[in-house]
Amino acid sequence: MTSKTEKLLSLLNGQPVIPVLKIANVADAVPLARALSRGGLRAIEITLRTADALEAIRRVAAEVEDAIVGAGTILDARQFDEAAAAGSKFIVSPGITSQLLDTAKGSPVPLLPGAITPGEI
Template identity: 85%
Template sequence: MSSKTEKLLSLLDGQPVIPVLKIDNVADAVPLARALARGGLRAIEITLRTPDALEAIRRAAGEVEEAIVGSGTILDARQFEQAEKAGSKFIVSPGVTRELLAAAGNSEVPLLPGAITPGEIMAAREAGLDFLKFFPAEQAGGVSFLKALASPFAGINFCPTGGVSAKNAMEYLSLPNVNCVGGSWVAPDNLIKAGNWAAIEALAREASGLRKS
């Protein structure tokens, strides 16, 4: 296991579900991070899918001490640097490129890159990465595909994201090569827009209770 993988796993601290968040209103960042942390999900991924995502990361990282804020949907070195400067403790990408690998190599912030095909997994492995995002999980073959990867890629572990929900999360978590899953069901758009932090905290508490079998 690489030192950066160890660092990332230490940050996640056995958390079974990583909330994948799309924050439209930057004012929601702090109360959302607090609600998720109260529910037991301290590590969160704020995606760069909205105009104010970097400011949302900056606020959550700066104001919510109990949260471990990561950035998602990082596509290139420039976004990696921006997310790092905003206070991200880890970086998540839907894929793996030489540019991203170079940016990660020059940073203390660990990268969780996406890899689906054997070639992508091998490229990440050559770069010293043995903990990868599997995205989009359901669309790419889901549990059966990950089972097939376990033997040829012994020592490579995954965080499946995309189509993962409360209904199928345990199917993924039961696999020996899955450390955690990423999902947006713990913070759905309607509850964020309504400011229903109590409901989000309850969903987070349910998700944090999911444990590998």
């Protein structure tokens, strides 16, 4: 097992589910993350599907101590770097490209790429 795989497993160990959030209003991010954390759901994924997503990740990472915030719907290297810089502890992508894989290899932030076919695994 690689150290990044171990890091990802350590981060998500004990988390029964990972809520996937689409934050339309950045002001909702911290209260929502706090409520989820108080309910035992410390790991959350904020998708990069809105203009406020990166700021939401920044705020949750900075203001919700026990939250394990990840970024989802990462499509390219630029988004990976921005999400990592915003404070994401893990990155989720719907698929993988060689550019995204190269970026992930050079980052301490673990990538969890999606796969649909056996060839993608």
